[in-house]
Amino acid sequence: MGASNPIQTRALRSAKPMNEVVKEAMLQALEEVCRLANEGHTIISADVAFGRPRIQLAASPLLAHLVETGKAAYYTYAIREGKRTRQGQLHNRSCTVVWAEEDAA
Numbered sequence: 097m098g099a100s101n102p103i104q105t106r107a108l109r110s111a112k113p114m115n116e117v118v119k120e121a122m123l124q125a126l127e128e129v130c131r132l133a134n135e136g137h138t139i140i141s142a143d144v145a146f147g148r149p150r151i152q153l154a155a156s157p158l159l160a161h162l163v164e165t166g167k168a169a170y171y172t173y174a175i176r177e178g179k180r181t182r183q184g185q186l187h188n189r190s191c192t193v194v195w196a197e198e199d200a201a
Contacts, residue, residue, distance in 0.1 A: 117147035125149035128191045142191075149191035159184060159195055 121144040128151060129139050138154035153159065162168040168186045175181070179199050186193040 114147075118144055121147040121149050124190050125151065128189060128193070132193065151191050151193045153193065153195040155195050155197040159186075162186065 125142045125144055128149065129142055132139060132151065132153065136156075136158055138156065140152040140154055142149065142151045144150075159168060163170060163184060167188075168184050170182045170184045172183045173180070176198075181196060181198045183194060183196045
């Protein structure tokens with residue numbers, strides 16, 4: 097019989113059980129969704145993967161204003177199907193909060 101495989105599958109280990117990590121992240125996302133809605137944002141989606149909440153917002157003039165005042169930033173620019181697009185992210189939030197914008201023309 098040959099040598100054993102040095103790469104073996106291991107169970108994901110965490111200081112907390114993964115179910116607890118995900119439950120805490122979902123509560124964190126829910127709290128952030130409520131804060132964002134109260135601030136006047138439109139929430140498109142919220143998801144939790146590996147305990148890191150991510151919230152997607154609809155583009156709005158409020159988000160553009162937050163970029164202008166330094167409370168958010170555009171982090172990627174692209175041209176897709178002939179249209180300019182950019183994605184933004186809010187700063188200092190308990191979750192990753194992003195949105196996408198596209199030129200109308």
